[in-house]
Amino acid sequence: MNTSSLETAENRESLRKVVIDPVSRVEGHGKVTLLLDEEGEVREARLHIVEFRGFEVFIQGRPYWEVPVMVQRLCGICPVSHHLAACKALDHVVGAQSLTPTAEKMRRLMHYGQILQSHALHFFHLSSPDLLFGFESEVGKRNIVGVAAAHPEVARQGVLLRKFGQEVIRATAGKRIHGTGAVPGGMNRHLAPDDQRMLKADVAKMIEWSRAAVELVKRLHRADPVLYDAFGTFSSGIMSLVRADGAMDLYHGQLRFRDANGAITLDAVPDQDYHSVIGEQVKPWSYMKFPYLRDLGPDQGWYKVGPLARVQNCDFIPSPFAEAERREFIAHGQGGLIHATLAYHWARMIEMLHAAEVIRDLLDDPDLMDGPLLSTGTHAREGVGIIEAPRGTLIHHYQVGEDDLVSMCNLIVSTTHNNQAMNTAIRAVAQRYLSGHELTEGLLNHIEVAIRAYDPCLSCATHALGQMPLVMELVGPGGETLSRVTRG
Amino acid sequence: MNGRFMLDGQPVMFEEGQTILQAAKAAGHYIPSLCWHPDFPPHGSCKLCIVKVGGRHVSSCALQAKDGMEIESNTPEINGERRALLQMLFVEGNHFCPSCEKSGNCELQAQAYELEMTSARFNYFFPVRPVDASHPDILLDFNRCIFCELCVRASRDIDGKSIFALTNRGIHKHLVVNAESGRLGDTDFSALDRAASICPVGVILPKRVGFAVPIGERIYDEKPISLVSMEKER
Incomplete structure (x- = not known):
């Protein structure tokens, strides 16, 4: 399907405009604009990110040791990712060539707790209403409260899975949101014995429920394979970190790229060299940049990140239940990469299962409770930290002056990597489901379903949880609003 | 000469030369302050230690205690002004x-x-x-x-x-x-x-140094400043 022609229509002023603002049940604030011709054919579709945050600038001139705490305010859903990516970058600045075993394991525990809670939040709270009830189901029930009424056990497990992940974060970072556990060069705390006991008591159940969540997604795929394999599907390359031996590793690794056919095109790119392979393009209609692989350029070099990329990019997942699920997932692709937008949910639940298994294994490690926390060495003036955040590859890059103040900051967040992919997905959906039809709330929700699959964090700050109204405006050629429909 | 004043209706004994704030703290009554420090003479600039003596606002860190003073400190009005x-x-x-x-x-x-x-x-x-x-x-x-x-x-x-x-x-x-x-x-x-x-x-x-000591384990995380301050000077 050729969707690139839908980025910018000809004769834009003669087309009618439909705006979805805000996109609901995602984190942050974005809007979608559709331009339609007289026959109702979609001629242009764009996802705009309309928030401007400015972190990269106002972090300049601040002392580097303050950065991991300050930048996590980017996000209330996955602050741990920013906290850890910043610390990983600043480990280089303080000369910590390697962390102590205690610090490394505590950070990993924190991170996998973050993956677990964020994936649970996204699947159960934000996306399951669409998947369980249907994209055009009654809008008043298409939310987590509706799920709790119709599928109480699913909702209960979702809520408690997220709670467990939040407890892992509290035990390692000090708070469920915006903690301060990691510092440049290591950590500032051990795991408390009470927390270890409490988490160990529940972890087996979390693994069991995560396995059930994978089964639930597979059941949904089996029930409507045409929809799940075709909805918003388009080909692209993928990128993620993988461990040196090819294993999935969400905390640390090297960059690997595959083309749309699944062939590895770049491998073992050290995190410090990310800028030699990734460029960023700016477009006038969005505050979010468009990253691309430099070798291929902006038009051909864009790629997908996140669970769908990671599960297919690694050679294996180093935990048994998740690895078995990965194999089944890969088999579903019949030798090719799976590009189906809705397969993100399947891959995401496999990762949630992996996170639960990693947490179980880590909790038995005595290093968490005892041992040195900090490493130091010769200070440097620059560092890059890359982590696989719940939504995909997250890059933090800092330069620090002789006076210890940050002089340069570049952040490429997960959702930014997926910018072109999300735009392509909504164009595919608009072309397939909306073109030529009278627009209804349910049809427009198809667009949001495609965006939601990527679990975008549009501001890395807030999320709407379906409470925000969906506004559709029909705008005439002269820019005047001809009609307006409000939901919610 | 030693004496006694009334602080929020409670009798407080003082020694010659003590300020209201010093005498109050010595007797276990906390008065908030920021610019006052036991190692230095009174500064009287932050005004957080204001109290009312005979209906007039004064800096308790700077005014010497006098026998028979009637002092208001921990009242909604004065705490509102401090806030x-x-x-x-x-x-x-x-x-x-x-x-x-x-x-x-x-x-x-x-x-x-x-x-x-x-x-x-x-x-x-x-x-x-x-x-x-x-x-x-x-x-x-x-x-x-x-x-x-x-x-x-x-x-x-x-x-x-x-x-x-x-x-x-x-x-x-x-x-x-x-x-x-x-x-x-x-x-x-x-x-x-x-x-x-x-x-x-x-x-x-x-x-x-930054966040080497975790948030949650710092001086005022566990106890309010009214307790920490009194323990420090005891």
Whole structure:
């Protein structure tokens, strides 16, 4: 399907405009604009990110040791990712060539707790209403409260899975949101014995429920394979970190790229060299940049990140239940990469299962409770930290002056990597489901379903949880609003 | 001559030469303060220790206790005035507690909790106050200065260096460094100076420490400043 022609229509002023603002049940604030011709054919579709945050600038001139705490305010859903990516970058600045075993394991525990809670939040709270009830189901029930009424056990497990992940974060970072556990060069705390006991008591159940969540997604795929394999599907390359031996590793690794056919095109790119392979393009209609692989350029070099990329990019997942699920997932692709937008949910639940298994294994490690926390060495003036955040590859890059103040900051967040992919997905959906039809709330929700699959964090700050109204405006050629429909 | 005054209806004994604040604290009654420090003479600038004596506002850190005084301190009216003073201090500077490394050890923050300040109330000034990171061991973040002059006094009276001073008046008042360049790195300031560890807020900070002590395990995280302050001086 050729969707690139839908980025910018000809004769834009003669087309009618439909705006979805805000996109609901995602984190942050974005809007979608559709331009339609007289026959109702979609001629242009764009996802705009309309928030401007400015972190990269106002972090300049601040002392580097303050950065991991300050930048996590980017996000209330996955602050741990920013906290850890910043610390990983600043480990280089303080000369910590390697962390102590205690610090490394505590950070990993924190991170996998973050993956677990964020994936649970996204699947159960934000996306399951669409998947369980249907994209055009009654809008008043298409939310987590509706799920709790119709599928109480699913909702209960979702809520408690997220709670467990939040407890892992509290035990390692000090708070469920915006903690301060990691510092440049290591950590500032051990795991408390009470927390270890409490988490160990529940972890087996979390693994069991995560396995059930994978089964639930597979059941949904089996029930409507045409929809799940075709909805918003388009080909692209993928990128993620993988461990040196090819294993999935969400905390640390090297960059690997595959083309749309699944062939590895770049491998073992050290995190410090990310800028030699990734460029960023700016477009006038969005505050979010468009990253691309430099070798291929902006038009051909864009790629997908996140669970769908990671599960297919690694050679294996180093935990048994998740690895078995990965194999089944890969088999579903019949030798090719799976590009189906809705397969993100399947891959995401496999990762949630992996996170639960990693947490179980880590909790038995005595290093968490005892041992040195900090490493130091010769200070440097620059560092890059890359982590696989719940939504995909997250890059933090800092330069620090002789006076210890940050002089340069570049952040490429997960959702930014997926910018072109999300735009392509909504164009595919608009072309397939909306073109030529009278627009209804349910049809427009198809667009949001495609965006939601990527679990975008549009501001890395807030999320709407379906409470925000969906506004559709029909705008005439002269820019005047001809009609307006409000939901919610 | 020793004597006795009434503080919020409670009798407080005092010794000759004690201020109201000293006598109250010695008797186990807390009066909030920011610029007062037991190692220095009264300064009377923050006004947080105001009390009412015979219906008149006075700085309890500066006024000597007198026999028979009737003093109001822990009343809704006076605590409301103290809260307003704190709110003015918060909006006059740039106090971003969520990312401030002094959080939990900061007396301004602790007083805001103590006096139940739940909002800034006034419009923020957002003054432009660049940091001074020129010293190899100490960072100066002027954004958080509350003009208590404890660093000025410590550097002048204990360290004998007179590194710091307040300049200008009123809303233009600000802390400066006594060097031709205005930079701390061009003075003989040392991280071992008394002035280096006396700042009640997050202006004078040792470099490269940051969040080494977790939030939640800091001085005022577990106990309110009213208790910590009384224990420290006991």
